[in-house]
Amino acid sequence: MIISTSDSARTERAILAWSLAGLAAFAVLPWRALDYGLFDALPSELWDAVGWRVADWLPWLPTVVLAVLAVRPWRAAAPALAYRIDAALGGAAILALLAGAKIWGVPLGLAAAIQITALGAIAALAAARLGYVQGDGFMTGSILLIAGLIAAFILFPLSTILIRVVVDFKTGEFTPFRFFEIVMSPGFGRALWNSLVLAIAVAVSTTILGLVFALYATRATARFRGLIRIFSILPIITPPFVVGLALILIFGRSGTINDGLLALFGSGGLLVPEGGSGWFQRSGYIYGFWGIFLAQTLAFTPVSYLVLHGLFGTISPSLEEASLTMRASDWQTLRHVTFPLLRPGIANAFLLSVIESLADFGNPLILGGDYDVLSTEIYFSIVGARLDYARAGALGLTLLAVSLAIFVIQNRWIGRKSYVTVTGKGGGGHLMPLPSWMQNSCGVVVYAWIAFTAVLYGSIFMGGLVANWGADYTPTFTHHAELWAAGLNYGGWPSYLNTLKLALIAAPLTAVLGILIAYVTTRKRFVGRGLVDFGAMLSFAIPGTVMGVSYILAFNVPPIQLTGTALILVVSFIFRNMPVGIRTGVSALSQIDKSLEEASLTQRAGSLRTIISVVLPLLRPAIISASVYSFIRAMTAFSAVIFLVTAQTNVATTYILARVERGNYGVAVAYGSVLILTMLIVSMLIDHFVGRSRVQRRVALAGGNA
Amino acid sequence: MIATAASVGIRLQGVTKVFDTNTVIDNIDLTIRSGSLTTLLGPSGCGKTTILRLIAGLETATSGQIWIGDQDVTALSASHRDVAMVFQSYALFPHMTVGENVGYGLKVQNVPRAERDERVAKALADVGLAGFGPRYIDQMSGGQQQRVAVARALILQPKVMLFDEPLSNLDTKLRRSMREDIRELQQKTGITSVYVTHDQSEALAVSDEVVVMDAGRIAQIGTPEDLYRRPGSAFVATFMGEANILDATVERQGATLVVGIGGARLELADARPGLPEGEAQVAVRPESIRLVAEGRVQGPAGTVKACAYVGAATEYEIECAGAGVFAIVPAGQPVFGPGSRVTLAIDPVGVAVFAETGRPAA
């Protein structure tokens, strides 16, 4: 019985330590949230917010429970009973505290967070002693933490949207039919229809282009593969609407094409008879469906390319060789062997593009004109004078339902049908080259694309270096000077540095949380895994605008009051980009034999030790690349943060948008080009250190854009 | 090398394991003697690995209790059970050297560096790998990796050692010598060991006791000889070596059992209580069947369908009363070609009557 006793002693010591930590937090740290956030508060404000100085009994509730847990009057009882009491008390105190804070409107602060953590840790330790998760205290604690975070930052915010739709905010009346009223209201059906049409059109074009690219990159001459790679990575590191801006520079009302046509065919144009009125007038044709379509095709093709490219790599050349030895021609082999094998991947790329297009907000916002889609409708329901949260909520729920449905289809249906992955290693052999007509036509598409992208990005970089694109092409540094030369507190610096700081804080947290979720959901069996799985899946499907709306609704009132702080931005980065970490983690873990961890456990290492000594070293590349891509996505985040920023916490994308809205395209693209360069440098550095193919694979896994 | 500390037994009481809705281990009671090497033997998928993982604490039992010595470990995590395991895939850490792999458990226990190095060197020497410490795992052959895994398991002097098909990744020749080495180490240390295999000859060679499993239940427990000579069911008879399952009549006559097979009357010295009488099925080992020309002796008659010369013996397939019978006849006996009519002369030593009926092993 020696081990068992020392085990209990260890658990009891840990419970004591956590109780004391919770009590200490009560004694010295601010228990209530501070109005301006922790770092901007005065010392006296901090002091007044400390638990025992707050004129409220709520802080005493968890404190008394923690004090009782420190003493454990039931310690002499049978262990099974004693641990049940610990777990129940810890859990009940958390729920009571949250309910109390909600009912009496007390915003919870740092000390309260520590106390909740302590109560949760105690409950987890006790639950582990009762046999939960194979008696593993650390794992139980992690699972509880993950479940708590998912509940607080995904499920709870979404539930507030739902409540806002079915309960009238002012009168508190229950309005069950409100959702249907909003759905039937003018404009709603059109936005839904527009979104779907756009998403399907974009998905068709990106899938075809992605396929062409992937075919060309894997089977044609190797000469331009590096170039293809760069061009396919570019849109991933580009802020979501900067491509849209470039399209405006080229195709907009005063864009290059309009100017050119005007110069040729407009009034007094070169090709117009002297004195004629000309056949061409300035046109805003780029605004609307075709503009968004073009911008999204540019933005999402790389994702579809990377998905398909990854798949091509897994097809064993021996399958094609087998077909060729049966006297099939190259074309017959492609048609009857290669494409059928690719079919699930093609469907996968298609559905991913649909989800991306539905969620995209930046491009429709800039280029949409009067082509409204769900994501922009959500935004316009809230900004300005309307402030119609019910409508925004109903739109958001609809958008979420559609993305979630497609995501479920993609996951379940494609996940099962993917036979490519089971064929395993290829075992040598050569991939068949394309029939020459195919190779040529693919080449034309690929180089046309590259040329077009080059023009677009050229216009982004040039646009920031000329006086006034479309009117005055004098080279100048005024835009950059305005942004970067006015000191760190002016121009672009505050938002740039703020974005950099928040993204750097969020990135490692995102990677760690995502990989931890991947770890517990793929490696552990426990009661409540369904909830974690479901929350993780929601995080994959939730569009940024929906998240933004849900966060303002959820976090501008106690118990978790975060509106206006930088913390809410960090939180939104983390939960928005969590899928990156989860995907990377799942794929990296699938490469690591589970018995390595089990071997460590049977070597008397606890699970924390196992993770540190065995799992982390093997996962290091995955953690690095997940961090990098979380960083990039946080730097370019837009659709959720636009709802959450304030003048103090402005980020790069919202700053650029503000300049666009004021018509300062020169400044906007100047900023955009600096942002692109920043991320290009970061990703190339990482590419260099972590290794090429790996980063590329991770990008494919990371998918999407903000 | 390692003091034979008071070794302890293992006890499973009413252990059941259900994955989703699939009952993989069905209410098993099993006692493993302290200091013994017990094998779990059974066809693939019958739950052997699952039992091992339940003992190790890598799976939680759906119901029932597991005892190691006098301690109920059912709710204890793997790292607190004092159990070491040699995995089928070896599970050696690829980012550590051989020495670091073997010393991992010591490092976890905060054993000082000097003592650790010393014990690692000794453990490696014990498995015949002295001097291999600084190498990385991918620089070792399969057999060497196997030895590293054994050294890593032994170094903590655990109460219980678990082996999950440790030889399945080795070639036949290496398998033979490795199993002897494992047996020897186990005897020397006296650590209670459970050894999983689906290979009956391996089980017979290394074990003190064999537990034959069938679809999540225990089919029979016994010494290797017991199981071979006195299988309790058709399943065990066919799984432990080859056996013909034939219809027979059984009659108890004092201390002997008289078995009638197709006119032959065989007297078996085995007359344990509980064996059936009347119509029954019996197992007949192929090497206990001799062939004689038809009519020379009393016994079941048949026709040779095929015969194959395999060096030390001739193998026959005989059609006998509508059933196929397999016989192995040592070289030097008369040979019968296909189509010959023969009578089977059966040596009672190779005949077993079952206490229970059951399907033969697939």
Ligand SMILES: Nc1ncnc2c1ncn2[C@@H]1O[C@H](COP(=O)(O)OP(=O)(O)O)[C@@H](O)[C@H]1O
């Ligand atoms: N983690 C698991 N989840 C679901 N089923 C499992 C799991 N592990 C094993 N099984 C099932 O339990 C049965 C027994 O498995 P196992 O103990 O590995 O068999 P053996 O080692 O005897 O070949 C198999 O049918 C297997 O599919």
Ligand SMILES: [Mg+2]
């Ligand atoms: Mg097995």
